[in-house]
Amino acid sequence: MKEPRVHELLTLKTIAEALNQSNELSPMLNVVLKQLLELTGLTAGWIFLCDPEMVHLLRGRSGHSGYICVADAGLPPALQMNDKQPMRCGSCWCLDRFHSGRLQHAVNILNCKRLEDAVAHEWGDTEGITHHATVPLRTGDRKIGVLNVAAPGKSHFTEEELALLQSVALQIGGAVERMRLYAGEQRRAELFARLGEFGRELSAAAGADAAARPERLYERAASLIGAHFDWPVAALFEPDGDDFVLRAVCADGCTTAPHARLPRDAAGWLGRAAAARRFVSAAGGDAAALISCGELRPSLPPLSAALAAPVPFAGQPGAGVLLVGDGNAGELHRVDGEVLQAIGKHVAAAVETARLAENRRELARMEERHRLARDLHDSVSQMLFSISMTAKGVESMLSGLPPDLDSSRSAVKDMQSLSHHALKEMRSFIMQLRPQRLEGGLATALKAYGEKLNLTVHVRLGALRELPSAVEDALWRIGQEALNNVCKHAGTGEADIWIELSPDEAVLRITDRGRGIAKRRPSPRRESIGLSTMRERAEALGGQFTLTSAYRKGTQVQAVIPLPPLNESNGLGR
Missing domain, CATH: 3.30.450.40 (GAF domain)
Structure with missing residues (x-):
């Protein structure tokens, strides 16, 4: 009675030593499996891992998504067919019992479905193996996988043999859990090292x-x-x-x-x-x-x-x-x-x-516009005003002189008119650089600007929400340029403004019923500075700009700019 017990203890001691000699899971289990077969006199065995984390950590190896054959020894030729495909694909009764919770202890499997399939499909020699014992691998409540062992002509395992296999399976389960924790820490260290590189490159991109x-x-x-x-x-x-x-x-x-x-x-x-x-x-x-x-x-x-x-x-x-x-x-x-x-x-x-950073750049642009507006007002605008006043004074001085000086009076009068027109243009340019406050809303500001250009402006509003400052400023300037074009080129005194602010985008549409774009032009020409500027303003914010015009049927300018999602701080607004 002592000899079988000594053999069991020797088997468990040998397996325990093998399980503690490596931190590489698959090589370790292959060594353990071979030793187990030698010590028990069996000829074939394989280990399926079904733990999701272990399957993920070993996903570089080929295997079914629900399990992986991590070790095998002595497989008959029928199960080695096509790079061991029978061990990588499909399910079987032992795995079905394991996943359903019906495999709690080492048991005899009456016959092996994988071997049955091999015979049915003539995959090769099974070497007389038809049955195997199946032992669940677990650690505590965690289910890890199954251990299968077999021998030719062996269709039944004794209670003593199953008890030994159960003990070996407990050792394997503990070792696999140790390897799972070790592999997890290895992956953690690897991923966090990659995270450092990722963070540095992303921060550089953000700046x-x-x-x-x-x-x-x-x-x-x-x-x-x-x-x-x-x-x-x-x-x-x-x-x-x-x-x-x-x-x-x-x-x-x-x-x-x-x-x-x-x-x-x-x-x-x-x-x-x-x-x-x-x-x-x-x-x-x-x-x-x-x-x-x-x-x-x-x-x-x-x-x-x-x-x-x-x-x-x-x-x-x-x-x-x-x-x-x-x-x-x-x-x-x-x-x-x-x-x-x-x-x-x-x-x-x-x-x-x-x-x-985008907000800082926008503030810097606005500050530069304000500085330029101040400089123009303090220098060029004042000089134009002085020229206009001087020309007016000269005209009054020449009014009482002989008729032969009419040409001089006419030249001075033209000078006065040109300087007055240039002053008006300069003030309009200064207003565009440093626009009036938009507390009343974009529509109100555009309507007021159009009326300063002596246009009759009709405004129609759709859904409303508050606009980011960059979007509001872009639409304001696109609208200014469009109204300037109506005043200068359309040949009409009316314009229609339509504004729609949906959760996803802001739409500004300005339409006139003027002369439109001429039917014939000698050759294609580049887009004007005003139109290209409007287009650039919309596209800089990820939007689109379109110009539609028909001869004697008017022109329509449309800018569509995407908006960020609404939140508590930028709910419905003007």
């Missing part, structure tokens, strides 16, 4: 003029995530009222800006990440279901595992979302979620930095 606009920064952030991390898919969503807007996607190294909308009530687990301000994981059907939501279908590739973390913008009640996913993994590691949260904070900080 660069070329990437200053937030929408361009989203694309840059997605591109950097694809470059520094190994997630196949990365996507950034920005909050926009009751929706999310997909601003950038990086998939397989290619970055796009689809601007697809996702209603918040359809966001599901993605929305929970924004609301809970922590990362949320999804796998299987939950991850795949996201792609079927409306406009996202053509923008995101299929996902079988995903993580979502908040992008918490300062001063906004709703957070954006950073999504990463994989089309093959069964589940992404918890460590990935922790790093993803840190990336989301980096992205939020970079976008806020870009917005502040």
Whole structure:
């Protein structure tokens, strides 16, 4: 009776030594499996890992999304067919029992489905193996995988044999858990090292003029995530009222800006990440279901595992979302979620930095305009006024002289008229550089400006909301130029102004019913400075400018500029 017991203890001692000699999971388990077969007299064995985190950490190896064959020894030729494809694909009775919770202890499997399939499809020689024992691998309440062992002609394992296998499985389970924790810490260190590089490059992009606009920064952030991390898919969503807007996607190294909308009530687990301000994981059907939501279908590739973390913008009640996913993994590691949260904070900080930099540049531009307006008023404007007054005085002095000086009087009168006109133009230019305050609203300011040009202005307003200062200033200046063109070129004294401020965009349309653009021109000519300036102002804010004109049917100028989402601090306004 002592000899079997001594053999069992020797087996357990040998296995324990092998389990503590390496930190590489697959080589360690292959060595352990071979030793187990030698000590027990069995000929074939294999180990399936089903723990989602371990499957993710080993996803570079080929395997079914729900499990991976991490070790094998002595497989018959039928199971080695096509680079061991039978061990990588499909399910079997032991895995089905394991996943359903019916595999609690080491058991005899009456026959092996993989071997049955090999016989049915004539994959090769099974070497007389038809049955195997199956032992669950676990540590505490955590289910890790299964251990299968077999021998030719062996269709039954004794209680003593199953008890020994159960003991070995407990040792393997503890070692795999140790390796899981070790691999997790390795991945944590690797990801946080990559996070440092990512953060430095993103901060540099946020401070660069070329990437200053937030929408361009989203694309840059997605591109950097694809470059520094190994997630196949990365996507950034920005909050926009009751929706999310997909601003950038990086998939397989290619970055796009689809601007697809996702209603918040359809966001599901993605929305929970924004609301809970922590990362949320999804796998299987939950991850795949996201792609079927409306406009996202053509923008995101299929996902079988995903993580979502908040992008918490300062001063906004709703957070954006950073999504990463994989089309093959069964589940992404918890460590990935922790790093993803840190990336989301980096992205939020970079976008806020870009917005502040944009505000600083706009303030600097306004200050420069004000300085230039003061200088023009104090120098050129005063000189023109002096010339006008001098010409008027000279004209009065010449009024009582002989008729042969009529030509002189006429020249002085022309000088007075030209100086008066130049002074009027200069004052208009100064007003454009330093416009009147817009507390009354953009429509009121444009109407007042048109009336100063002796135009009859009709204003129509759609939905209203408060405008960012950069957008308001751009529309004000586009409107000024358009009204100037009506006054100078349209040959009419009326203009129509239409303003629509929706949650997504601001639309300014100025129409006249004047002479329009001539039907015939000798040759194509470049766009005028005024028109090109209006176009540049709209496009600088990511908008569009269009000019529509027909001969003797009038001209329409339209500027459409996208708006940031509404929040508590910029709700409905003028």
